[in-house]
Amino acid sequence: MSRKALQPLWWVVIGGFSLVPFLWFVLTSWKSPAQITAIPPEIVPEFHWGFYDSALRNYGLLRYIRNSAIVATLTTLISILIGSLAAYALTRFRLSWTRFYLMLLLAISMFPQIAIAGPVWRILNTLGWLNTYQGIVAAYIALSLPLAVWILATFFKELPYEVEEAALVDGCTWVQALWKIVLPLAAPGLFTASILVFIHVWNEFFFALLILTNPALQTLPVGIALFPGEYTMPWGEIAAASTIATLPLIVLTLIFQRRIVRGLSAGAIKG
Amino acid sequence: MKGAQRVASYYVLPSLVFVLLFSLYPIFESFRLSFYRLILALPWLGQRFVGWENYGDLVTDPVAMQSLGTTLLFVAVTAPLEVVLGLSMALVLNESFRGRALLRAIVLVPWAIPTVVSSQMWRFIFNDRYGLINFFLFGEATHLYLAPLAEPDLAVLAIMTADIWKTSSFAALIILAGLQTIPDELYEAASIDGASAWQKFHHITLPLLKPALLLALLFRTIDALRVFDLVFVMTQGGPADATNVLQFYGYKKTFAEGMIGYGSAIAVVVFFLSLVLSLLYIRLLGARILERSER
Known part of the structure; x- marks a missing residue:
């Protein structure tokens, strides 16, 4: 069989593998309670929005969304700001320690969470920052910095030095050179790094579970993981919350696929 | 350039503060605490130096040893399978065909989904009464339905599947990036010499793809070692500790039981397991990136 003839098959196998399980969950969120437990399974939902309504009303879904949005946005902004300063210095000034620092960041990104979780919890406890936005954001900034700095560094390295040098000769300070010349040129890199940090933080569960024990402050992953229901799981509501939690990410991925792939393979440091 | 030295340190300083406070100090603190007996539920015992005792307890703790075994099995099965699957997907995505960009985006969907969400999703698919897996296996013969998450071996298989x-x-992404660096001329030359598709794959693709494959394998290994979300949502370490991986066990000991010293010892073991692999990974990736920068 020719390669061309195989094309539809690739679509079915690879597309099906990647989409079908999640699609099943999305369809579940639109089913009626009877459809969810039906044997044989019913594929086409009745497009009943009751589970979304219930997730919003009875399970505080809106609160989780708000918390996730606040935490992910703050973390992304701050870690891109701090990360771009560092990445700029690390790529522009060839100093003995910059190489070491980049390697250190890479090593840190490999740490298993449990290896630092206890002491991080204790630091935040001492500061009185458990169950606060600043507590979770501070921890998340530290967790995202390796990712942010590495992606930004790979982008900054490709920018021409000449423009910047000319500006410096013309009497710009380093800060002006960074703000007026490097940053606009590096905008695509900043954007890519922002998307990846945002997705990473939006999905983070381990530290959110430890730091945010107050339901009023919990993020979406914690809310979805701890969905109450000991004997009968509220699958419709869980599926509805999951669909809402994932929707922004799927939109981002479909729109910015190229950037994400480039950022990930440049940094290749974080799943 | 004295000025550069100073400017560079100012720029790096803010990131260093976070890294020191929330990554480096905690690692050293975990090390230190692993040599102490500190139990939150028994505050009157205080914090007592016990030397290697926690590590001694670890070796004789059957749950910890089982947990180490489960973790290593999980890593040994998932990481290579993920690389093989990733390679197959990357080979297809590297061909040119209609709608390739869309398929490349679709492949990213599982990566973008929060792990907690995919865990709930698989938990639903593995459900013992109306899960899809049961229906595929047994159709409407509901009396045959399995409870995969309640049977030790099946539960391990279930979290592996989800991962x-x-x-x-x-x-697939890392491997695809590697594939794109192989020049087309090599394949054209091989075609002229009458090489078969398999020969081209075996003699051109595989050797040149080795660094990318190794990178993907190492990355997946390091990441699989710290599996947590899947276990927390799907099985809570059960049944009978069958899926109690190290990172989950460490979490339980430290945060649920408040055994800070013992939990830290588990943390240190996980840390060293991944450190060995990380160093290898850093040498590979680091060498590649730094090469590019020396111009």
Whole structure:
């Protein structure tokens, strides 16, 4: 069989593998309670929005969304700001320690969470920052910095030095050179790094579970993981919350696929 | 350039503060605490130096040893499978065909989904009464239905399945990036010499793809060592500790039981397991990136 003839098959196998399980969950969120437990399974939902309504009303879904949005946005902004300063210095000034620092960041990104979780919890406890936005954001900034700095560094390295040098000769300070010349040129890199940090933080569960024990402050992953229901799981509501939690990410991925792939393979440091 | 030295340190300083406070100090603190007996539920015992005792307890703790075994099995099965699946997907995505960009984006969907969401999703698919897996296996013969998450061996298989589904696409990405660096001329020359598709794959693709494959394998290995979300949501370490992986066990000891010293010893073991692999990974990736920068 020719390669061309195989094309539809690739679509079915690879597309099906990647989409079908999640699609099943999305369809579940639109089913009626009877459809969810039906044997044989019913594929086409009745497009009943009751589970979304219930997730919003009875399970505080809106609160989780708000918390996730606040935490992910703050973390992304701050870690891109701090990360771009560092990445700029690390790529522009060839100093003995910059190489070491980049390697250190890479090593840190490999740490298993449990290896630092206890002491991080204790630091935040001492500061009185458990169950606060600043507590979770501070921890998340530290967790995202390796990712942010590495992606930004790979982008900054490709920018021409000449423009910047000319500006410096013309009497710009380093800060002006960074703000007026490097940053606009590096905008695509900043954007890519922002998307990846945002997705990473939006999905983070381990530290959110430890730091945010107050339901009023919990993020979406914690809310979805701890969905109450000991004997009968509220699958419709869980599926509805999951669909809402994932929707922004799927939109981002479909729109910015190229950037994400480039950022990930440049940094290749974080799943 | 004295000025540069100073400017550079100012720029790096803010990031260093976070890294020191929330990554480096905690690692050293975990080390230190692993040599102490500190139990939150028994505050009157205080914090007592016990030397290697926690590590001694670890070796004789059957749950810890089982947990180490489960973790290593999980890593040994998932990481290579993810690389093989990732390679197959990357080979297809590297061909030119209609709608390739869309399929490349679709492949990223499992990667983008929060792990907690994919865990709930698989938990639903593995459900003992109306899960899809049961229906595929037994149709409407509900009396045959299995409870995969309640049977030790099946539960391990279930979390492996969920992990492979979620992360193969990441392996595919790294491998695809590697494939794109192989020049087309090599394949054209081989075609002229009458090489078969398999010969081209075996003699051109595989050797040149080795660094990318190794990178993907190492990355997946390091990441699989710290599996947590899947276990927390799907099985809570059960049944009978069958899926109690190290990172989950460490979490339980430290945070649920408040055994800070013992939990830290588990943390240190996980840390060293991944450190060995990380160093290898850093040498590979680091060498590649730094090469590019020396111009």
